[in-house]
Amino acid sequence: MPFRKIVSKELSDLLKSLAHKHRLQIVEELGVRELDVNALQSILDINHSNVSQHLSVLRAHRIVVERREGRYVFYRLRHPELATWLLEALKFLADDQSELDGIREAIDSARQAWSLSSEISDKQV
Amino acid sequence: MPFRKIVSKELSDLLKSLAHKHRLQIVEELGVRELDVNALQSILDINHSNVSQHLSVLRAHRIVVERREGRYVFYRLRHPELATWLLEALKFLADDQSELDGIREAIDSARQAWSLSSEISDKQV
DNA sequence: TTCTCATATTCAGATATATAGATATGAGAA
DNA sequence: TTCTCATATCTATATATCTGAATATGAGAA
Numbered sequence: 001m002p003f004r005k006i007v008s009k010e011l012s013d014l015l016k017s018l019a020h021k022h023r024l025q026i027v028e029e030l031g032v033r034e035l036d037v038n039a040l041q042s043i044l045d046i047n048h049s050n051v052s053q054h055l056s057v058l059r060a061h062r063i064v065v066e067r068r069e070g071r072y073v074f075y076r077l078r079h080p081e082l083a084t085w086l087l088e089a090l091k092f093l094a095d096d097q098s099e100l101d102g103i104r105e106a107i108d109s110a111r112q113a114w115s116l117s118s119e120i121s122d123k124q125v
Numbered sequence: 126m127p128f129r130k131i132v133s134k135e136l137s138d139l140l141k142s143l144a145h146k147h148r149l150q151i152v153e154e155l156g157v158r159e160l161d162v163n164a165l166q167s168i169l170d171i172n173h174s175n176v177s178q179h180l181s182v183l184r185a186h187r188i189v190v191e192r193r194e195g196r197y198v199f200y201r202l203r204h205p206e207l208a209t210w211l212l213e214a215l216k217f218l219a220d221d222q223s224e225l226d227g228i229r230e231a232i233d234s235a236r237q238a239w240s241l242s243s244e245i246s247d248k249q250v
Numbered sequence: 251t252t253c254t255c256a257t258a259t260t261c262a263g264a265t266a267t268a269t270a271g272a273t274a275t276g277a278g279a280a
Numbered sequence: 281t282t283c284t285c286a287t288a289t290c291t292a293t294a295t296a297t298c299t300g301a302a303t304a305t306g307a308g309a310a
Contacts, residue, residue: 007235008146008153010218011211015144020269021133024140028133037286050270052287063217071278071285079217085210086136092188092204093135110132145297162258175298177259196257196306 017061022046023054024086026075028114030064031083034076087111142186147171148179149211151200153239155189156208159201212236 058064067074166176183189192199
């Protein structure tokens with residue numbers, strides 16, 4: 001059954017492109033609203049070219065879509081549900097990890113913040 | 126809002142541990158039924174120690190749980206829904222990728238095969 | 251018990267891949 | 281042209297991965 005191997009490969013490529021804290025943050029922020037590179041840089045607080053590199057990865061995997069407006073480039077998720085889908089993974093973290101004291105609270109806060117924002121942005125759209 | 130950073134980190138660690146074609150295959154197979162290392166090796170068709178190493182990664186992130194029976198070590202998913210959740214990501218691949226000719230069919234086949242097997246194993250459990 | 255085989259994990263090394271930062275290039279506006 | 285925003289390229293460093301050997305761990309036989 002070679003399709004299992006094909007699919008595992010495709011899926012792992014997708015996950016690889018998401019498996020970086022800054023790229024994940026980009027995806028979550030873009031799940032809330034469209035943003036340009038500058039805005040993303042302020043949010044992530046990292047090197048400008050580094051932001052571009054991460055966006056390039058996400059672009060290559062067609063996770064984000066760009067829209068040029070003058071000299072600004074705005075990004076959004078090709079599939080906005082991706083952000084929601086990713087947050088669902090938090091349930092695979094959020095339990096019986098006594099050693100991770102504050103993590104659970106952080107997770108709850110983040111889940112709330114990001115999904116709340118999502119609802120707001122849905123209204124805006 | 127530091128919790129966003131914390132969560133991005135935690136989540137990216139989880140994704141990293143899943144973002145490998147063989148580990149993904151392990152997770153999908155374990156989503157269907159409990160298996161020992163030998164069985165996984167035959168399925169993956171890779172080096173024995175390599176299987177152990179991948180399992181070690183999954184164990185470290187508490188994705189799998191082990192159960193020893195004599196000289197055999199059986200593995201299962203700590204959260205069986207993880208396999209289902211991963212398959213949902215296929216929808217982020219399966220569209221308008223004309224350049225990926227056969228991929229879509231493979232995805233459909235794999236989705237069917239794995240979820241069918243899941244149902245069967247559910248009955249067995 | 252000791253010996254041997256089978257199962258599984260761990261280690262050490264070589265290779266490959268990913269990442270960050272600096273710099274260079276491109277693209278658009280004034 | 282110059283200025284700004286964004287991307288691409290290059291280098292170094294760091295991480296991940298694979299192979300093969302060494303090391304457990306347990307079962308069964310002598």
